[in-house]
Amino acid sequence: MSYRDKKVITIGTVCELTGLTDRQIRYYEERKLVFPARSKGGTRMYSFGDVELLMEIADKLEDGLHTHEIRKLHEKRAKSAVTDRVAN
Amino acid sequence: MSYRDKKVITIGTVCELTGLTDRQIRYYEERKLVFPARSKGGTRMYSFGDVELLMEIADKLEDGLHTHEIRKLHEKRAKSAVTDRVAN
DNA sequence: CGTGTAAGGAATTCTGACACG
């Protein structure tokens, strides 16, 4: 697993990197758009990949999409990624 | 700057990634071997590169080197890196 | 020299909820 996917970043840092509030980030998790890991103490841990994903989500929300629609889009993308992998 | 060099990791996570204690990591900083950034609140922030460096330091200490010697070695390496860059 | 630990405080994060619209 590359640096991009290691869940080592705390929510406060993610806020700085993305410009989002912690409230927004936790809400996107509630809506099943991001999936942070948890430290023993229960602290959410994000990867750089998650940071990129969050900025993408923020973009789509600004474009007027709803969290539910964004989830659908991402599920599709994940599915075709699997298909591609199997095909190759 | 790549993911490797972004200072976004908190000391507790660095402990897990390296197997070192926070006491050791702070001591290596005191001895000028690592240079974490600081958050607004004063929390030390490390990069994946720092994590690698710390493991290297731990290796050398196990080999019997002293922090002072390790620093010398690392300074030399940094210097030749600059030389190489200028040469190329 | 390199590391452990107890001490007290400050910064960070967590959850559940009320609010607006």
Place this chain on the structure above:
DNA sequence: CGTGTAAGGAATTCTGACACG
């Protein structure tokens, strides 16, 4: 629906120091 906020608690980190050797 998506986000702000105050609330109280728990986890994390910080510094300076004493200890051992």
